[in-house]
Amino acid sequence: MAPSPRPRAMRGLLSLLLLLVAAANADDALFNDCPSNTNYTRGGVFEANLDALLSSLPVSAAAQSGFAKNTTGAAAPDQAYGLAQCRADLNASDCRACLDTSVRDMASKCPGQKNAMLFYDACVLRHANVSFFGADDTSREYPLANPGNATEPERFTPILGKLMGNLARRAAFESPRMFAVGMTSLTPFVNIYGMAECIRDLRADDCNSCLVDAVSRIPSCCDGKQGGRVVFRTCSVRFEVYPFYNVQATEAATGGGGVNGSDNSGGPASTGSNGTVKIALAVLIPVVVVLLALLAFAFYLLSKRNRKPHWHVQIASAENGNGDEMMSSESLLYDLSTLRAATDNFSGDNKLGEGGFGPVYKGILLDGREIAVKRLSTTSQQGPLQMKNEVVFLAKLQHKNLVRLLGCCIEEDEKLLVYEFLSNKSLDKILFDHGRQQELSWANKHKIIQGIGRGLLYLHEDSRLTIIHRDLKASNILLDPEMNPKISDFGLAKLFTMDASVGNTSRIAGTYGYMAPEYALHGIFSAKSDVFSYGVLVLEVVTGRQNVYGQDSEDLVSSIWRHWSRGDVSRLLESCSADGLRPQEMLRCIHVGLLCVQEDAHLRPGMAAVVVMLNSRSITLPAPTAPAFIVPSRVVDNPEGANAFALGMSMRHEAPNGVYVPSINDASVSYLEPR
Template sequence: MRSSGIFLILFFSVFLTYLPSAADADFRFKCGENGKYTANSTFGTNLNLLFSQLSATADFNYGFYNLSVGQSPDQVNAIGLCRGDQKEDACRSCLNETISELVQQCSNCKEAIGWSEFCTLHYSSQQLFGSMESSSPFILWNPNNASDPPPPPSLPSPAQGNGNESNTTRTIIITVVASIVSILSIFLCIWICTRLRKPREIIETVEADEIIEAEFLQHDLATVRAATNNFCDENKLGQGGFGAVYKGKLPNGQEVAVKRLCSGSGQGDLEFKNEVLLVAKLQHRNLVRLLGFCLERDERLLIYEFVPNTSLDHFIFDPIKRAQLDWESRSKIIRGIARGLLYLHEDSHLRIIHRDLKASNILLDKDMNSKIADFGIARLFVTDETQGNTSRIAGTYGYMAPEYAMYGQFSIKSDVFSFGVLLLEIVSGQKNNCFQNGENVEDLLSYAWKNWRGETGLNLIDPTFRNSSTAEMMRCIHIGLLCVQENVADRPNMAPVVLMLSSNSTSLPMPSQPSFFMHSIIASEMSSSAGNNSSVSDLKKSKEEPLPLTNNDVSITELYPR
């Protein structure tokens, strides 16, 4: 970057020294005085080759072109520059037109420079980098009439003036031109640095049209405060590891849910806006829709569509409300979650790993359709990425895949594991880490596996609908066990899972043992070292130091740019 800035400064210095004495033409040129070449000479061949390769092989990252062809004394050197707002195709077209003009206007010249409104090109038999041209200075002036021009100062003619006065005038002109060059170069370098800077770990940068979109999505803090009655407790819908959620009503009457993010996230304004734009582009009936955001003072607020029936955990884990969800409703919820997760993994413009899929992050609309929510710790992948690693574990104990909890390795298969746990919870109506079996409390995965092996899977089904047809319920238990297998490669992707759930004719492979033994080790170490309600975000990855994780009710969030 520093060397590119030096090249640009040198180029502008050369460029301004060749400015013509009039500005009344669209294209201007100046033929150099370094001699002529013959048509069939080596220099002529090298020049033609340079012209054919210059724009075709150049790197457009900076809008700056340079190329050398041949060996001294027949070497040809060229540099070119396009105006900063020119796209790649327009830039190359302008350079090619400049080449055509110079071939006609400066026929057989060993040096020439041409410039138009959009680009500039300079070729020479001499080296163009590392030296500054200071001869033949020219000045551009404004040819328009001034409304009230001052009386022009009288200048001595060359015949009347002496040599010192001429030298002084020349020095002043050169000094002014050099100052202008320096100022323009500094501003150009700042502009390029700003243009090329990419936020840390951000995959998609905010372009001009996206900035307009961001402004359209942005709400001022006063409006959000008024909508939530200044974030009063009466409007508080819930509290998670990533912040509190409040119900609100916008001036147009639309009901919304406002998530007030925790302060001190370490995420910059640009990264926050960029991430909001990415999530706002996710459009699926089984994802909660992001409507806007607020970034003002120390506040970072996310504005979502309001979903009236709260979250899934308020139903399936409640001894009274669970009866409101019959098997048909639960089956529809399961299929909706699977379709939403498939969209995140394969059908959206980026591959997105949710990393915190659980019952409390599944919202239910007025028709009890499921919507995946809370992308606070989601990771964005480009389409050819399949997995990632982190030294800071974020999520909820009980839903974490073992490779993520122990080693920080996450992928779409870690989301599949969480889906499998959630599926078994929906069928059983009980939390994964406290399955009630008579007077005994067991781990859900171990209990499911034990009953599956013993062909007593009916013991896992929620008693509120055991009298219903159980074939589909048993199939869901089978699919859930496929998703929570300990070996990552054995778990299916979400595409075959969606197919398994929608077609009873699709045969299911036999599941292998889930990773409940590893869960038991972690739970034992956690209870002995940190207590049942421990909450730690900086988690180590070594086997020798087991990870302290959260319980089912609290998420650990990783508040860093993604």
């Protein structure tokens, strides 16, 4: 029996009404990004350049498929940089209308501002006095949730996650306009529609990183809701239970062939008659069966003739066994001869440093690209195929605060990992060098602290599998030319250890001074042991002092806790650079660092809470309890085979392995929240 047309008609009417409501509000700006500290002088050269810029962008964008950027003015600081972009499903006239409205609103919503950005449902307009072209920017987040609750939320969330992840990848790597939309079915009567879009002058990898970050924020803003969006300055994602975009226009914009990103398989094809179909199937099925049998036999003969495994195979992602997300290992494999030539046969002159997992060399490929090659020691017992599966998985972990893994080489006795090269090298080279410390202003330090926190949060909670770093320290934080931090060696945590969010190991790999007490003494690791390492790192970044210890020196954590207990922690900031100094912000970071290094792992905050604490001044922070203290004169012979410095517990009894550690009294700490 044919389905009743009434439900379809009702759904069609509802969609039409929702689209009409969206169209009625299309002229209203969704978000305004108007920093108040970038005023320009009225009637000056910059204002004239800005007026000329804003008047040209709507015309240019409408004529150039919805995107335009331009610069006006002869020289800094009076140059004006601007960018306009319309959603890819808009026609030229609608695009022009949206941007004309943006230009008019800019004068009233962001008056006298050198830097400003307006977000509309169908377009964005941005201008500044410095170039921002091609730069990924997720520093400001604008979430918006649909107030309606989702149908079947336990199914809604995973289905939505799969759809949005697919759209993010397609927008970044498959769409010339960096735009993708799609639909998937939740129930026979409810569909989920999604959209992912980047500013079109981004590199594909940066677009993907931005969108992955945006998708990861959906649960925090829109969990259990039937719609919502997350907007950054350079990308945005949105989902609803109604089609909020023009399906026909998006097909044209993305090259046709169905809605980009759709998970629909489509309905059955129309046939002239059932009899014709049956005859065709009766003929085709036996033929196909015979062909498949012949192919299987041929494959069997070939496999017997060539027993040597072929490395360039399709490897499934670590989580999925269904083959939905396959990646060719061929694109991730480097020839040993290529890497030897790039590094001058691993010359000592190209050696960048050496860690617990092996030395790292700088290399230059034939096309001029600079790379960093980590030469793994023989510690790893993984076989080639297992390691290659791990590399394929890790190469998919894309975040702007993680060093990008480009591939690997497994030939002869060599196991090599190839990473992007970062010119500023590691954080410790600047932070602990008295001759270079002045290069790090407080603004840079704060950016580094926040960036490391976001990268660690991604590894712990937002990546496809929980990854515990186990060796987070200043030398494993690399800096790009803009001093943005990138966590390195995060892949080795997976390559060398079990896949577990909490575990126990007899091989304690890490750096004393950064290691949590439960890990150093008992080999117990978890996300909270990474939080401890992060806390030490935060204290190092704020003070510019390394957490070293010896017979005649007090370690950094003990020193800070002593000052904190006495209420004179501000003295720790006396040696800090005065460039951009913000004492209340620095004290808040020290407070968060002390919360992270508390002895009891259960009292340490998770990275999601840490990121919120660092970004929100309205949250009152709890008083930290005493951290674990280092006793440099005692060495513990760990029964599991690892030698570790005794980590004192703030408890009135003997520490494990019979080492007595003096206790300290917990102090009541008063802390003034920053205004």
